[in-house]
Amino acid sequence: MSTSILSRLLAPFALLATAFAAPLAAQQANPYAFTQDYEPAPAIWKLSDEDTTIYMLGTIHLLPEGFRWRNPQLDAIIDEADVLVVETTEEESDGMMEAISPKLANVLTSRTPTSRQLSPLGRTRWRELVAMSGMPFEYVDSLPVMVALLGFGQAGLESDPSSYEYGVETVLEREFTASGRPIESIEDFGRVMYGLFRVNDTEVVRELDMQLRAWGGKTLHGLYDAHANNLTGDAYWAMEHAWARGEVAEDFDLGFGVGTIGETFHEVLLNRRNARWAQWLEDRLDQPGTVLLAVGAGHFEGSDSVLAKLEERGLAAERIN
Numbered sequence: 347m348s349t350s351i352l353s354r355l356l357a358p359f360a361l362l363a364t365a366f367a368a369p370l371a372a373q374q375a376n377p378y379a380f381t382q383d384y385e386p387a388p389a390i391w392k393l394s395d396e397d398t399t400i401y402m403l404g405t406i407h408l409l410p411e412g413f414r415w416r417n418p419q420l421d422a423i424i425d426e427a428d429v430l431v432v433e434t435t436e437e438e439s440d441g442m443m444e445a446i447s448p449k450l451a452n453v454l455t456s457r458t459p460t461s462r463q464l465s466p467l468g469r470t471r472w473r474e475l476v477a478m479s480g481m482p483f484e485y486v487d488s489l490p491v492m493v494a495l496l497g498f499g500q501a502g503l504e505s506d507p508s509s510y511e512y513g514v515e516t517v518l519e520r521e522f523t524a525s526g527r528p529i530e531s532i533e534d535f536g537r538v539m540y541g542l543f544r545v546n547d548t549e550v551v552r553e554l555d556m557q558l559r560a561w562g563g564k565t566l567h568g569l570y571d572a573h574a575n576n577l578t579g580d581a582y583w584a585m586e587h588a589w590a591r592g593e594v595a596e597d598f599d600l601g602f603g604v605g606t607i608g609e610t611f612h613e614v615l616l617n618r619r620n621a622r623w624a625q626w627l628e629d630r631l632d633q634p635g636t637v638l639l640a641v642g643a644g645h646f647e648g649s650d651s652v653l654a655k656l657e658e659r660g661l662a663a664e665r666i667n
Contacts, residue, residue, distance in 0.1 A: 378506075380583045386415045386590040389646065390423065391653065391663040393627060397634040400627060401427065402652070402663060404643030405514035406589055410507045413583075415514065415590050419667055427638035430522045432515045434531045453543045459487040460494070460551060468555035475558065478566050491550045492542045492610060495602070498566045515640055532626055532641065533619065541614050549606040589643050592667060598647035617650040624655035 391402040401423050409415070461469045476486045479498050486494050510516050522529050561569050580587065588595075598616070602608035623645070630637065645652050653663055 378578055378582045380410070380413065380580050380587075382414050382587070382590070384591060385417060387417055387592045387667050388415055388420070388590055389592045389594050389643070389665060390420065390667050391646070392666050393631070393656065393661060393663045395631050398631045398637070399635075400630060400637045400639055401666075402639045402641075402646070403514070404589070404594075404646045405640050406586055407513045407515060407642060408508035408510055409512040409514070409586065410583075411509070411512050413512065413586060413590070423638060424518065424521065426636050427522075427527070428635045429527060429637055430518055430529045431532050431637055431639045432519070432529065433533065433641050434535045435519075435529060453490070454488050457488065457490065457547070460489075460491060460547075460554070461487050463547070463551045464555045465559065468558040471558040471561055471563070472554075474563060475561070475566065475569065490543055490545060490547055491554050492545050492607070492614075493539075495607070495611075496542070498569075518638070518640055532623055532639065538614065538619060541618075545610055545614070550610065553605045553607050594643075595647045597649070598644045598651070600644070612650070616645065616648070620645055620650055620652045620655045623652050624659055624661075627652070627656060628659055628661060 389404050393400045393402065403420070403423075406415075461472055464472055472487075473483060475498070476483050476494075479486065481497060486497065489497070519529055557569055577584075600608060600611050600615070602611055623641075627639075641652075648654075656663055
């Protein structure tokens with residue numbers, strides 16, 4: 347895997363997790379080259395009735411400059427759409443942060459800092475891990491572990507050139523803004539972020555301590571996947587290449603294993619959200635028009651995907667490429 351799956355596919359949450367802190371350290375130029383000897387065709391589904399068409403595009407939120415993902419079919423859909431729907435908009439994120447900050451502050455003031463809950467070795471490794479993120483230790487140490495890990499996902503590897511500037515949603519938002527078409531969001535991010543803040547830390551900290559004691563100490567993302575430490579070239583971009591080719595995995599792994607942390611991330615960031623999004627999609631069919639929904643590709647993979655949640659409601663989305 348290249349940088350954290352969370353930062354590539356669920357990046358808006360990583361961005362919100364770091365919004366309380368000082369800016370991250372500047373990243374250096376990327377030494378990893380990539381090649382694309384194929385015509386891109388990321389997966390697209392269509393959900394429709396007699397007067398409404400919703401195109402659903404799985405996205406990568408951060409991409410390196412020059413990474414190709416457009417094709418004539420997708421361009422035609424972009425031109426056809428009346429409205430773009432993304433996970434959140436910048437304006438909504440700013441408003442959400444202002445609205446929920448008092449609630450989050452109450453959680454932080456009553457929480458025992460993570461370092462005081464760890465073993466001596468775990469505490470030392472925790473300081474090393476936080477230092478790699480570029481964020482202030484006292485700030486990260488005060489955060490619930492789940493939220494801190496999201497912030498680490500945003501940090502990326504020092505040489506990784508992936509950027510929101512070249513990510514799918516950013517490109518689409520520029521085009522829709524230029525053409526005067528509306529951009530909407532599918533959910534209330536504050537609700538989900540607050541849910542992460544309220545996760546009981548006891549089991550989470552216990553698992554974190556175990557992982558820290560086994561950590562090799564090379565990179566942030568090696569905490570759960572040591573294999574990520576040594577990837578280069580196109581192997582580094584394997585996830586992006588698979589996505590651009592339209593490959594959809596039967597299972598989706600956020601990269602945090604099968605323990606408490608992995609299960610909690612899956613439940614809060616995928617299962618619950620996908621169920622709510624399926625409800626939103628069903629309701630949206632009552633409004634005539636053509637919609638382009640562009641959200642993280644991970645939401646279309648696995649047994650708890652948006653597609654599976656739609657099927658539970660008796661709705662079938664057709665893959666059109």
